[in-house]
Amino acid sequence: MSQPPSPAPAPASAASKKSSRVVAMLGRLAALAAVYAFFAFLTPGTKGFMSDANTQLMLQDIAVVAMAAIGMTIVIIAGGIDLSAGSTIALSMITTAYVLNLGPDGAKLVLQHPVLLPIAAIAAAIGVSTLIGFINGALVTWLRIVPFIITLGTMQMARGFAKLVANEQNIYPPAEVQDLWISRVLDPARTVFTWPFLPVAVWLVIGAAILTTLFLRYTRLGRHIFALGSNEKTAVLCGVPVARTKILVYMIGGLFSGLAGVLFFARLGSIGQPTEAIGYELFVIAAAVIGGASLLGGRGTILGTMIGALIITILRNGGVKMGWPQYTQEIVMGAVIIVAVAIDNLRNPRKS
Amino acid sequence: MSQPPSPAPAPASAASKKSSRVVAMLGRLAALAAVYAFFAFLTPGTKGFMSDANTQLMLQDIAVVAMAAIGMTIVIIAGGIDLSAGSTIALSMITTAYVLNLGPDGAKLVLQHPVLLPIAAIAAAIGVSTLIGFINGALVTWLRIVPFIITLGTMQMARGFAKLVANEQNIYPPAEVQDLWISRVLDPARTVFTWPFLPVAVWLVIGAAILTTLFLRYTRLGRHIFALGSNEKTAVLCGVPVARTKILVYMIGGLFSGLAGVLFFARLGSIGQPTEAIGYELFVIAAAVIGGASLLGGRGTILGTMIGALIITILRNGGVKMGWPQYTQEIVMGAVIIVAVAIDNLRNPRKS
Amino acid sequence: MSEASSAGSLLTVNGIKKSFGPTQALKGVDLTLARGEVLALIGENGAGKSTLMKVLSGAHASDSGEMTLEGAAYQPTGPLHARGLGVCMIYQELALAPHLSAMENILLGIEPTVGPFMNWRETRAIARRALDEVGLTALDPAAIVGDLSIAEQQLVEIARAVAVGCKVLVLDEPTSSLTQKDVQALFALVRRLKAKGVAIVYISHALEEVEALCDRFTVMRDGETVGQGVVGQVPVSRIIALMVGREVADLYPRSPRSATEPILELRALAGEKFPKAASLVLRRGEVVGIAGLIGSGRTETLRALFGLDAVAAGEISIHGNLTPPAGPAVRWAQGLGLVSEDRKTEGLAQNLSIAENLTLSKLDGLGPWRFVRPSRQNAAAEPWIKAFPIKCQDGEQPIEALSGGNQQKVAIARLLHHGCDVLLLDEPTRGIDVGSKAQIYAWIDKLALGDPAAGKAPKAVLVVSSYLPELLGICDRIAVMTRGVLGEARPVAQWTEHSLMLAATGQDQRG
Amino acid sequence: KSPEAAAPAAAGANPAPAKISIAAIPKATTHSYWKAAEAGARRAAAEFNVTLEWQGPLDDSKVADQIGIFNNLAASGVQGILLSPCDDKALAPHVRTATKRGLPVAIFDSPLDGKVGTDFINFTSTDNKAAGATAATTLAGLIGTAPIHGGQVLVIRFTEGSASTRLREEGFSTALAATPGLTIAAQQFTDGSMAGAQRVAETLLGNYVKNNKLELAGVFASNQPTAEGTYNAVKALRDKGVEVSAKFVGFDDSTLLIQGLQNGVIDALVVQDPEKMGYLGIKSLVDHIQGRPVEAYTDTGVTVKTKANTAAK
Ligand SMILES: Nc1ncnc2c1ncn2[C@@H]1O[C@H](COP(=O)(O)OP(=O)(O)OP(=O)(O)O)[C@@H](O)[C@H]1O
Ligand SMILES: Nc1ncnc2c1ncn2[C@@H]1O[C@H](COP(=O)(O)OP(=O)(O)OP(=O)(O)O)[C@@H](O)[C@H]1O
Numbered sequence A, B: 001m002s003q004p005p006s007p008a009p010a011p012a013s014a015a016s017k018k019s020s021r022v023v024a025m026l027g028r029l030a031a032l033a034a035v036y037a038f039f040a041f042l043t044p045g046t047k048g049f050m051s052d053a054n055t056q057l058m059l060q061d062i063a064v065v066a067m068a069a070i071g072m073t074i075v076i077i078a079g080g081i082d083l084s085a086g087s088t089i090a091l092s093m094i095t096t097a098y099v100l101n102l103g104p105d106g107a108k109l110v111l112q113h114p115v116l117l118p119i120a121a122i123a124a125a126i127g128v129s130t131l132i133g134f135i136n137g138a139l140v141t142w143l144r145i146v147p148f149i150i151t152l153g154t155m156q157m158a159r160g161f162a163k164l165v166a167n168e169q170n171i172y173p174p175a176e177v178q179d180l181w182i183s184r185v186l187d188p189a190r191t192v193f194t195w196p197f198l199p200v201a202v203w204l205v206i207g208a209a210i211l212t213t214l215f216l217r218y219t220r221l222g223r224h225i226f227a228l229g230s231n232e233k234t235a236v237l238c239g240v241p242v243a244r245t246k247i248l249v250y251m252i253g254g255l256f257s258g259l260a261g262v263l264f265f266a267r268l269g270s271i272g273q274p275t276e277a278i279g280y281e282l283f284v285i286a287a288a289v290i291g292g293a294s295l296l297g298g299r300g301t302i303l304g305t306m307i308g309a310l311i312i313t314i315l316r317n318g319g320v321k322m323g324w325p326q327y328t329q330e331i332v333m334g335a336v337i338i339v340a341v342a343i344d345n346l347r348n349p350r351k352s
Numbered sequence C: 001m002s003e004a005s006s007a008g009s010l011l012t013v014n015g016i017k018k019s020f021g022p023t024q025a026l027k028g029v030d031l032t033l034a035r036g037e038v039l040a041l042i043g044e045n046g047a048g049k050s051t052l053m054k055v056l057s058g059a060h061a062s063d064s065g066e067m068t069l070e071g072a073a074y075q076p077t078g079p080l081h082a083r084g085l086g087v088c089m090i091y092q093e094l095a096l097a098p099h100l101s102a103m104e105n106i107l108l109g110i111e112p113t114v115g116p117f118m119n120w121r122e123t124r125a126i127a128r129r130a131l132d133e134v135g136l137t138a139l140d141p142a143a144i145v146g147d148l149s150i151a152e153q154q155l156v157e158i159a160r161a162v163a164v165g166c167k168v169l170v171l172d173e174p175t176s177s178l179t180q181k182d183v184q185a186l187f188a189l190v191r192r193l194k195a196k197g198v199a200i201v202y203i204s205h206a207l208e209e210v211e212a213l214c215d216r217f218t219v220m221r222d223g224e225t226v227g228q229g230v231v232g233q234v235p236v237s238r239i240i241a242l243m244v245g246r247e248v249a250d251l252y253p254r255s256p257r258s259a260t261e262p263i264l265e266l267r268a269l270a271g272e273k274f275p276k277a278a279s280l281v282l283r284r285g286e287v288v289g290i291a292g293l294i295g296s297g298r299t300e301t302l303r304a305l306f307g308l309d310a311v312a313a314g315e316i317s318i319h320g321n322l323t324p325p326a327g328p329a330v331r332w333a334q335g336l337g338l339v340s341e342d343r344k345t346e347g348l349a350q351n352l353s354i355a356e357n358l359t360l361s362k363l364d365g366l367g368p369w370r371f372v373r374p375s376r377q378n379a380a381a382e383p384w385i386k387a388f389p390i391k392c393q394d395g396e397q398p399i400e401a402l403s404g405g406n407q408q409k410v411a412i413a414r415l416l417h418h419g420c421d422v423l424l425l426d427e428p429t430r431g432i433d434v435g436s437k438a439q440i441y442a443w444i445d446k447l448a449l450g451d452p453a454a455g456k457a458p459k460a461v462l463v464v465s466s467y468l469p470e471l472l473g474i475c476d477r478i479a480v481m482t483r484g485v486l487g488e489a490r491p492v493a494q495w496t497e498h499s500l501m502l503a504a505t506g507q508d509q510r511g
Numbered sequence D: 001k002s003p004e005a006a007a008p009a010a011a012g013a014n015p016a017p018a019k020i021s022i023a024a025i026p027k028a029t030t031h032s033y034w035k036a037a038e039a040g041a042r043r044a045a046a047e048f049n050v051t052l053e054w055q056g057p058l059d060d061s062k063v064a065d066q067i068g069i070f071n072n073l074a075a076s077g078v079q080g081i082l083l084s085p086c087d088d089k090a091l092a093p094h095v096r097t098a099t100k101r102g103l104p105v106a107i108f109d110s111p112l113d114g115k116v117g118t119d120f121i122n123f124t125s126t127d128n129k130a131a132g133a134t135a136a137t138t139l140a141g142l143i144g145t146a147p148i149h150g151g152q153v154l155v156i157r158f159t160e161g162s163a164s165t166r167l168r169e170e171g172f173s174t175a176l177a178a179t180p181g182l183t184i185a186a187q188q189f190t191d192g193s194m195a196g197a198q199r200v201a202e203t204l205l206g207n208y209v210k211n212n213k214l215e216l217a218g219v220f221a222s223n224q225p226t227a228e229g230t231y232n233a234v235k236a237l238r239d240k241g242v243e244v245s246a247k248f249v250g251f252d253d254s255t256l257l258i259q260g261l262q263n264g265v266i267d268a269l270v271v272q273d274p275e276k277m278g279y280l281g282i283k284s285l286v287d288h289i290q291g292r293p294v295e296a297y298t299d300t301g302v303t304v305k306t307k308a309n310t311a312a313k
């Protein structure tokens, strides 16, 4: 009984599907270009929105948001959400500062181990952040509560722990820390470590973006994450280790928030600020969604998220450069988030 | 062939189901009692957690959160979410202050119309908030974008408008405003307007809670809201005016945020503060969810939400009373949110 | 009663066309329907039956064409309007609000009100009458719908139509999740409605049902009506040929095959609620069926075995080795594979591609170490797409673009890609047209037979089905599950539909 | 105060027609404190023929935002920047970089790490530690030598991450500890908002109400929103009929706080002079750009406002 298949009736061809995805990404790039051109046009000459200096600034600015957004994209693809990202960034920043500040006043450990201790600090920061991610994942998996609520809880808790570790104040590691390599990753003045134009942190983000793109596309875990976000029941049925995958996903989310926290630490001139990055998660989520990720899971790309993060950063930078008052910036930002997602949706109405 | 239908196999009878809902509500009440008892036990005598004065304080504190939470519960029951609640509260507060501040310096309109102008101010505040709600609903309905993103956008925009109207600073209406009825709704000292023990604002909340409970239970629109949250497709097929219902739901959400903003205005001693109530929406959502509302829609009660709001307020008050540092309060708050929802879920595993 | 309609045709449909973007779902459909008749609407998956009925019931607007109801032009502006005019539809996927009560669901959108308030007394009264009419006399109208069984839920939906005094009732594959007994109750209800003069459009893939219930039939293929006739006057084979566009020789192929060593043994397997005791021996080279009523616990037996539900007691042996309860990953590794009864929400991830769905359970070998190369993934899917055959452009097409039958083939192909020895198929042909069914039966036969020449050992197949002719047609042995207890698996020759029904209802004295 | 009064005279003295472009970056934009600083800066701008761009972050906790604003403006071609850093360490490297590139930066209001004269041109501010101490001595003076209620003082603090208020609070605590008979009964951070301060103050004050008497000798709140929230809390107690004999010293002023002075709820406000800071900040930049020497450090001082020395608004 191996009859030939009757003529294929399905007209929604794979080719058109794939090309429509390319079109969507081109659309996002066009939106990015439009936003960029808008500010480039309105602030010509001296204000130099397009100047190298300003571009470098924006790139530094984007580094933190983009790094966290990579993790958030993975969480969103898996059908989750992580409201604790902002607090985790703060906790990571504080942990870095705390470790660099270890030792009695006169003889900070960091002075004795100028290379080693920063590594330990970063390891600790990332460890703690990944632990927060683990807690998120474990609670989401075991308590079967929507991630919105779980991460709303851990958002509070991580913030509390950041303040606890920081002893309710900013942590200022010894001044010498500002000369260490850890502080240079985002320092615009240290061209030593930057290839013309791009600060080290931006290279880190680019590297992470490429790695995670490959990870999502070419590893079994990556495919499992898409399957999980697309249909959790199917994933269970097919023997995907759903609990483990979910926990790993939130751990990855925490890890990237942790990396973002380290970048934030450097960006703030090597201090730990427990009250920083409040509400950051919303920008991070917005970046991912503008980039085409679906809050219903199963959809999203790192490239798209990077474009989303760029759009948001350009808006913030351009608004300041134009001398817009805060309220104008906020109104424009809100409108752009909605419009960007709406346009993306028009092209792909099945999304939400 | 007219056999009787097979004997109903579902043993989970309607009666036992109903009683299980009562049990769940009792469970929430027990949680409330436990939290209350905890602080009552730990702060005996001297600190007077249970004193009338402190109870009154807590009730004043709860009024704002609870009022906004009523609207949020309705939005959540309908399967939505409203992240713009905090900003809308601020916008409403600013609008109230702005209208009360109208007229040239020497002759504020409010002095000429001490009864009328506050009414106009409240009408304006509620009008503006309901308009924000309308925009939320309309965009969610017409753009078919998840409400998380739409209201994330309008959250930014409403905040921007609040600052714009406030001219980027606090609005202090003339001192005489503090003696007007609008300012007394939360003033514990004005026992004229308070029945022993409860401030006017609390009565307002109780009234609103009863009305909305009846509204949800006994009106057609109320039942449509449940139907919409329970199964939107079905609602569409059955001819429920889904677009209109959805828009109305967000308008109701905006309306209650607006009312909460007016209470906030009174609470702050008749001041308009454009940067207040940042992040409030998260507490409001937490109150609804602790009270048994499901972020997946179709489930939630105003009574439960009131209990949730009480639990959150008691935690905040008790923590301060105990002299806990901020971080301890935050850690406990986060943990309690998770634990409360987890316990609620154990009783009702189908929830999420 | 207008004069035009009493002549016979209550509803006429002329030249209805409907496109979804590039897909032309309806290319000009004609239909007539008389008062008090049951019209069967049949055709392959994707023929356009549901779309036509959605146009009829106002859920979709047609692009062109016209309809008349009782002689007057009929242009429903929406489902509510259609319902008001007496045209109601019961959808393939039940359309109920699970959090609401039965009475609210019945009157959703047309609630009796006093001002803005619900008139609960009247709501309850109307719902009570409607529920009585559909036979749910014992059901409290205030019962929450999410707590009801599927059959009850469906009756609540029909009650929704009855409550508005419908003139035309459309039932879209109403039996796809009911067992024989509930089907009989449903038939009785349909006949009662028919006797009252209601015109019924009955969409089904089960021709036996059509024969048992319907007066006339209309066949659709690729968005067009390709034939009609009076039931009983046209041979079934002719109807099938009309549907498929070709002759189907033998629906239930059964090659001579011999069972060898046992691969799977269940001894008094019990889950938390269901099953209570399931014992069974499944051998290589045989197809064993499980029959039973809805809610008898057949699905849950498979789920417990496969590690999707908890096991409370009992033993499982695979390849002769006792194995403790374990999750799906372990079961896949042991050579078991499950096709879920719920294709849409469990079986397949709708927005992933065919290749991804097909290879999801076994991604190794598609790249070095734990890597997966999408090109290898597509390449792995290709032979199955050809062999089954699965109608599609290529393996990268998302599942949601496929018709039900082709989706089901992907779900089954997943087990073959994985190389399973034991195929657990839960309602493998639910909601699937005859053509696809025949292909799936052929595959089951082919797999149980094996191909020693090509070095392919015979497999063992366990089929759960509520469709008795199918079980009798393809199985070597059949066991019946009654209230969570699995009876002895007896050779198919010892069963008839009647004896299976008796056993399922617990009236079988032999077991 | 008449900003315009000086302008014609200055224009006459300064015939150079070329406008100087200067950017000023406050720590926050919403509070009236910063409005006053802006007014001072604009007065100076008008006087010295300066185009002034005034841009700041939402509030003083948004350090990263401020860094962005600073770098943006630094790259936009202005001739000088007047900055009030949200954080003394965080902004330092950015300011240093700008200075190295030849862009003069003057610091006002809040300190910045680094060497005055090398890393930035000068620093114009209130000495926060001293100001905190002033608040403590003012409070001690109000309470008198025989403190009631065991000399207990309640301190409502601003948020955890703010350096200037921390210095102020530390200055206050140190000075209070040195005052015999006075002790700090309790202190709490708040979330930085007025409502948050009000909630914490209400609740903590409630701990000391016995027999309708507030058993505290004094209350201190360390900046505008904190003092406003605390004011509301204390006023509510009084309105309720609780006997409040505690002296209340706040920091900064606003319409509401002045009202508090007038109605006697607040006994004293330690007030900085942001208008002067803004004015002197711009002036020093202009001087620097035009090659005149500038003072490395200017304390604009604080004044203690009481009902007696404050006219009703
Ligand atoms: N909303 C829609 N958007 C796009 N295409 C659709 C939509 N609904 C149906 N179609 C397409 O229209 C065609 C007819 O589908 P329809 O559901 O009417 O078939 P059917 O005969 O009911 O099939 P089945 O027996 O599987 O239920 C199919 O090709 C289907 O993919
Ligand atoms: N989603 C569910 N929620 C609650 N109870 C359920 C659910 N699904 C099934 N049940 C109950 O579990 C029992 C066994 O159902 P199960 O689906 O295993 O039976 P089945 O014989 O496989 O029936 P079917 O013909 O539907 O496949 C029944 O009592 C049924 O009502």
Ligand SMILES: [Mg+2]
Pocket: C049, C050, C051, C092, C172
């Ligand atoms: Mg169909």
Ligand SMILES: [Mg+2]
Pocket: C298, C299, C300, C341, C426
């Ligand atoms: Mg089943």
